[in-house]
Amino acid sequence: MDGTPIFGELRDLFDKAPGRFHTPARSGADPRIAAGNADRPPAKIVIAGGRGVGKTTFVGSVSETAPVTVEAATNLGRITLQRDLVLYLLGTSEPSQAAFAGALGAVVLVDPRRVEDAFATITYFERSAVPFIAAVNVFDGEVVHELDELREALALGPDVPLTPCDARDPESAAQTLRELVSYTMNVSGSDHSSPPEIPA
């Protein structure tokens, strides 16, 4: 990322809680995600939301490699925070995936012009053990002036962070990841090491 220290704060967050985000390999998990350094297994963040909301753009802008398409409409990106700490981003519009097991959190991207596209994804994560935040992808450079209205339209719980983001901008995407990681550390009483319940 051109030497830009955009991941500095993210790195610091992980360092504040060593061991907190281990994502042990689970049977059935995608081996490309489950495989990793034995010292610190890779952490996984899901970038979710409806079609065309900017998931691939987000994963691509903040990852050190071009997103890899692992199956239809699912992209994988990678951020090496430290030599032994790799963060995988899984961009997908299909929420009910076994690959979500062990994810440390999810960013649900929202297109402010069609918020209803995010309903199913938000409901999915509300019912799962995966903590999530919502990020409004600011299309057309328009500042999201009515975050409160959007929160209401999305029926977001009062404690779920809602943040504007520009998926095309690495700094903005990295900031969104920082907010998610910071939020997962502050959610009290939840066990983030549990996989989400995958509906049959």
Ligand SMILES: Nc1nc2c(ncn2[C@@H]2O[C@H](COP(=O)(O)OP(=O)(O)O)[C@@H](O)[C@H]2O)c(=O)[nH]1
């Ligand atoms: N103007 C603008 N266009 C965006 C932004 N994010 C994504 N796009 C465009 O929206 C389209 C859909 O984005 P994509 O990342 O493929 O969405 P996905 O289906 O969720 O993976 C693409 O043409 C992107 O270039 C954004 O923040 N602003």
Ligand SMILES: [Mg+2]
């Ligand atoms: Mg895509």
